[in-house]
Amino acid sequence: MKYESQSIAKLYFIAAIGLFVGQILFGVILGLQYVMGDFLFPEIPFNVARMVHTNLLIVWLLFGFMGAAYYLVPEESERELYSPKLAILMFWIFLVAGALTILGYLLVPYATLAEITMNDLLPTMGREFLEQPTITKIGIVIVALAFIFNIGMTILTGRKTVISLVLLTGLVGLAVFFLFSFYNPENLVLDKYFWWFVVHLWVEGVWELIMASLLAFVLIKVTGVDREVIEKWLYIIIAMALISGLIGTGHHFFWIGTPDYWQWLGSIFSALEPIPFFMMTLFAFNVVNKRRREHPNKAATLWALGTAVMAFLGAGVWGFLHTLAPVNFYTHGTQITAAHGHMAFYGAYVMVVLTMISYSMPIMRGQQAANAKAQIVEMWSFWLMTVSMVFITLFLTGAGILQVYLQRYSDTPISFMETQSKVEMFYWMREIAGLVFLIGLIVYIVSFFVKGEEVKMAEAE
């Protein structure tokens, strides 16, 4: 590790992994509730489990991004972090606020939570993914501002690289677009616009910048390919991500009471959205193929390649599958969306954070790479989680197609609940795949504790 302050990332990564475990546990509970409706009822109702599952995902990914930034930025800027103390303080504030929010979801009815957190003063609660009490949202803004100040000052007073500037742009975008969550218009259609300005512009906009910069950083480190080559790729990828992703927001405005022009804009621009992911795969393959060193951290290289491929598959292909307006007429809000959501989040964002952890954690523990045995265990976890996620996606896709046909396409459509009983088999198979994913995650955690002989980098040519 080149700079002492990079080690702050370790705190963030440990918290991220802990919350990741929570997210998956609630995912498994939810999966079971799909087929056994009263499982854990009334202790953990379905709506609460779902809220915890999705909120934990967002929070742990934010922890992951922050940790990744705290590791990456000092190294790229060639200086210590502007304020390590601020980073540690924000870590604890974010962790405590996050934990209290999740406990709030679990321990009191949502309406009571809204009441005791004085949501009526500035109502922002009650929207999917943005269920956090207003006070938590204000906390997130404070943490984000302090984080961006810290990272920004480090970058601006140090060496400026394309990677760090793209990362900073992504992080600033993340903070700015979150501000839309404070506007909660009464008109439901208008509300959807602003809701998507947070959700879509995060995951199909600025998060892609964060992802691309993290991937580029790890690929430079593990392959030794010239920075100039990687930076050129990065420019094209982020340009494509923004060109397609910003107006691509329109694909969320189909069939919800918005003007018809969104069907054209949304269809055309979101048809372009697979391109940045396609290019990321090409970029990762190309860089690994041209590698100038054999880095001992094989696991990190595997995660990096896996990120590119799975992001293309989940975000690119599975997104395109239902993004054209005439198709979305039938598929809107079905299990096909859930299939896309699962693989896209895993492929693009979960995997890029795990890539960063895989690369940096051994270094923060004083090694160039984890020992060979630990890496084998880690690679097992990669395959267990990735293959099970592919199956989760396939089963949800199957459920979605059947749902569309029975509930919306058929000449004699049946009701939503009747359809749910017809697709139950898919939900069972999804649950089994979910359990395998959980096993993969446990194996991943175990990999950090596997002892063995240290591996070293081969001397450069």
Add this chain to the structure above:
Amino acid sequence: MKTDETQLKRASDAALTSLLNLTILPVIGFIALLLIYRKTRPGDIDRYHALLGIQINIIAAAVLFLVSTLMILLGGFDSPWTWVYVITYFTLVHTVFIVFALWALVRAWSGDKLKQA
């Protein structure tokens, strides 16, 4: 034998047209690939990649269209289960071919075969 620039360029073009045939220019991409193949000589890297592209695309066509057609014929056009299998199968397998063609393109760019001898 050392690969010259023309061969390298042709190998890259072959891999690219193979990818285009699998994605946004079906049929047209394949015709372009056949035209590139005609310009190549046995043993050269461009011949290798042109041939590889032709093989990938013929196998992809067989695996995607024949199997999907069989599924429809056996399952029935009006059965929801047919579409569950066909759409899921087609999407996944098609993507696998695209990713494979991407890797072939990267290898062609560097003048390498899929596996180094």
